[in-house]
Amino acid sequence: MAQKATLGDDVFERLLDLIYSCELPPGAVVNESVLAARFSVSRGPVREAVRRLQGIQLVSREPFMRARVITLEPRAVRELFEMREALEGYASRLAAQRMDPADVEALAAGLDHNRRIGLGADDRQSPAETFDFHERIVRASGNARIVDTLCGDLYHLLRLYRRWSGSAGERRSIAYTEHRQIVLAIRNRDGELAESLMRSHIARAAENVLRHLPASAEAVGTDADVSAA
Amino acid sequence: MAQKATLGDDVFERLLDLIYSCELPPGAVVNESVLAARFSVSRGPVREAVRRLQGIQLVSREPFMRARVITLEPRAVRELFEMREALEGYASRLAAQRMDPADVEALAAGLDHNRRIGLGADDRQSPAETFDFHERIVRASGNARIVDTLCGDLYHLLRLYRRWSGSAGERRSIAYTEHRQIVLAIRNRDGELAESLMRSHIARAAENVLRHLPASAEAVGTDADVSAA
DNA sequence: TGAGCTATAAGTGTCAACAATTCAGGGAGC
DNA sequence: GCTCCCTGAATTGTTGACACTTATAGCTCA
Numbered sequence: 199m200a201q202k203a204t205l206g207d208d209v210f211e212r213l214l215d216l217i218y219s220c221e222l223p224p225g226a227v228v229n230e231s232v233l234a235a236r237f238s239v240s241r242g243p244v245r246e247a248v249r250r251l252q253g254i255q256l257v258s259r260e261p262f263m264r265a266r267v268i269t270l271e272p273r274a275v276r277e278l279f280e281m282r283e284a285l286e287g288y289a290s291r292l293a294a295q296r297m298d299p300a301d302v303e304a305l306a307a308g309l310d311h312n313r314r315i316g317l318g319a320d321d322r323q324s325p326a327e328t329f330d331f332h333e334r335i336v337r338a339s340g341n342a343r344i345v346d347t348l349c350g351d352l353y354h355l356l357r358l359y360r361r362w363s364g365s366a367g368e369r370r371s372i373a374y375t376e377h378r379q380i381v382l383a384i385r386n387r388d389g390e391l392a393e394s395l396m397r398s399h400i401a402r403a404a405e406n407v408l409r410h411l412p413a414s415a416e417a418v419g420t421d422a423d424v425s426a427a
Numbered sequence: 428m429a430q431k432a433t434l435g436d437d438v439f440e441r442l443l444d445l446i447y448s449c450e451l452p453p454g455a456v457v458n459e460s461v462l463a464a465r466f467s468v469s470r471g472p473v474r475e476a477v478r479r480l481q482g483i484q485l486v487s488r489e490p491f492m493r494a495r496v497i498t499l500e501p502r503a504v505r506e507l508f509e510m511r512e513a514l515e516g517y518a519s520r521l522a523a524q525r526m527d528p529a530d531v532e533a534l535a536a537g538l539d540h541n542r543r544i545g546l547g548a549d550d551r552q553s554p555a556e557t558f559d560f561h562e563r564i565v566r567a568s569g570n571a572r573i574v575d576t577l578c579g580d581l582y583h584l585l586r587l588y589r590r591w592s593g594s595a596g597e598r599r600s601i602a603y604t605e606h607r608q609i610v611l612a613i614r615n616r617d618g619e620l621a622e623s624l625m626r627s628h629i630a631r632a633a634e635n636v637l638r639h640l641p642a643s644a645e646a647v648g649t650d651a652d653v654s655a656a
Numbered sequence: 657t658g659a660g661c662t663a664t665a666a667g668t669g670t671c672a673a674c675a676a677t678t679c680a681g682g683g684a685g686c
Numbered sequence: 687g688c689t690c691c692c693t694g695a696a697t698t699g700t701t702g703a704c705a706c707t708t709a710t711a712g713c714t715c716a
Contacts, residue, residue, distance in 0.1 A: 204490050204699065231667070240701045245668090249475065253482045255572065261433050262668060262707050277572040284517030284573070285510070292509070343484070343506040344513070347576075433669065459698070469671045474698090491677050491698060 206246035209237055213247050214354060217256065217267060218361060228257050228265040254351040256358070270362050272408055278355055279404035283397045285348055286332065289339035290380060290396040294389035297338040305334055306381045313374050331377055335384075335396075363410040369403070376402070435475035438466055442476050443583060446485065446496060447590060457486050457494040483580045485587070499591050501637055507584055508633035512626045514577055515561065518568035519609060519625040523618035526567040534563055535610045542603050560606055564613075564625075592639040598632070605631070 213233070216222040228248055234241045252259040259265050268274065309331065336348045376399040383392035442462070445451040457477055463470045481488040487495050497503065526534075538560065565577045605628040612621035 206699080207490075229667075241668090242700055242702095246478065246699095249478065250482070253479070255575070261436075264667065264708090274572075277570045280517070280521070280570050281514070281572050281576070284513050287517075288509070288513030341506045341509050343503075343510050346484070347510070435669080458696095460696090470698090471670055471672095475669095493678090493697065 205239055205243040206250075209233075209239060209243045210247035210250050212237060213251060218358065220362070222267050224267050224269040224362065226267045228267060254354060256355060270359070270411060272411060275359055275404065275408055275411070278352065278359065279400055279407070282348070282352060282356070283400045283404075285344055285352075286336060286400060287393040287397040289336045289341070289344055289348070290384070291389035291393040292339035292341060293335050294384045294387050294392040296340045297384060301334075301338060302381065302385050305331070305338075306378075306385070308334075309374070309377055309381060335380070359407055363407050369406055372402075373399075434468055434472040435479075438462075438468060438472045439476035439479050441466060442480060447587065449591075451496050453496050453498045453591065455496045457496060483583060485584060499588070499640060501640060504588055504637055504640070505633065507581065507588065508629060508636070511577070511581060511585070512629045512633075514573055514581075515565060515629060516622040516626040518565045518570070518573055518577070519613070520618035520622040521568035521570060522564050523613045523616055523621040525569045526613055530563075530567060531610070531614050534560075535607075535614070537563075538603070538606055538610060564609070588636055592636050598635055601631075602628070 213222070222228070228251075230241050230244050230248060233248075234244045237244065248257065248265055251257045252265065255268065257265045257267050333349050333353075336345055339345065376395065380392055380395045380399065383389075383395055442451070451457065457480075459470050459473050459477065462477075463473045466473065477486065477494055478488075480486045481494065485497060487497055562578055562582075565574055568574065605624065609621055609624045609628065612618075612624055
């Protein structure tokens with residue numbers, strides 16, 4: 199099915215999954231040869247995939263040293279969410295200026311729909327809708343560069359942090375209210391307000407993730423090694 | 428001298444130079460084999476360098492197609508500067524909150540120094556000081572992720588656009604005034620104002636670059652080819 | 657016993673050949 | 687005369703082997 203892309207892209211996805219599933223826990227050594235053997239592939243594609251992960255800053259890198267999956271340091275979390283505040287806030291402002299009226303209504307409708315569906319169900323419902331909401335607004339900014347940065351690189355990291363910190367399904371009803379306010383601001387074409395609301399929204403989400411960080415961030419994955427596979 | 432890094436890094440720098448100097452003009456085909464021969468190196472390092480350039484979106488990329496240096500489309504310029512507005516604006520706000528008082532004074536002093544030096548000289552003086560000013564503020568934000576994005580990837584592109592559009596040395600005295608206002612806002616710890624001023628400053632710079640774009644952006648480099656070397 | 661040095665092993669960087677895919681040109685068919 | 691397909695050449699993707707760098711473990715020496 200997804201056999202259309204190149205091997206490097208494939209390995210990239212699989213590596214991402216390995217990291218998501220904590221099979222490659224934070225701090226784990228990323229060994230090109232071992233991974234190549236595991237995926238039944240040469241070191242070339244693996245190397246390429248690892249370099250891409252290094253580009254996202256999902257694994258650390260210095261020339262001849264071995265690469266490691268990043269750890270869950272509060273500082274890195276803070277920096278990631280600050281960057282999201284800057285970029286997504288600005289994207290919201292742009293969206294308020296540029297978003298198609300029909301798309302605004304579709305966004306609002308989708309939001310209500312998700313609320314009705316998710317209300318009675320368990321509270322840990324898929325964070326997919328959250329990503330969907332944010333992604334829609336980001337895409338509405340009409341800036342491909344910002345879209346690529348947020349929806350490509352940064353969201354990988356974001357999902358990772360939420361998963362690692364176990365703070366996924368929380369704050370759902372609060373988030374709904376905040377999302378709704380943002381939509382209203384966009385509908386009113388109030389870019390200033392939309393940006394401000396989005397920033398607050400993300401800042402609160404950051405606090406939530408930070409509160410759920412494992413006590414000793416380092417201990418999670420230090421000395422873990424992929425060769426256990 | 429700079430023979431410490433890996434070959435891939437080296438080729439990356441040299442490729443960047445080639446693009447800066449328009450030896451690889453916008454739209455030019457980036458041929459791995461040709462470049463490898465030119466640099467007396469295997470295709471591996473070249474491949475790696477090209478992938479990095481693709482990560483910066485400095486050359487386009489689709490799986491099996493040949494890569495090309497990006498062209499000078501107004502849309503891409505607009506998107507780049509919007510992203511800078513978002514990121515550098517936010518960085519200015521953070522800098523106002525976090526910058527060391529001594530560093531603020533040093534920044535102000537450096538600004539005045541550059542002005543005194545550059546005033547009598549030619550107006551096309553090095554844009555290095557501009558980059559230096561912006562880079563200092565960005566670094567003062569204390570957010571390594573934002574610093575890497577702005578000072579690493581985006582500034583390559585920015586330099587490129589300024590060079591291609593020939594809008595380098597303009598706006599110097601105006602820029603000085605704007606820079607000075609930003610420093611004052613930071614000194615007063617007024618993050619809100621610093622962000623606003625930085626955004627306006629960048630927006631004006633964007634207009635300046637856009638105004639200097641060659642009439643038909645496409646015509647500059649279409650069908651140009653590196654194999655002429 | 658512990659600090660520092662040395663050899664060995666592990667891992668990354670680089671290379672040249674091979675396979676898979678796309679692009680360009682010409683010829684057949686309508 | 688135009689379109690479509692087919693074939694050959696150019697280019698990218700992939701592979702396994704080799705070279706160089708770093709880290710680990712053992713050894714010597716205080």
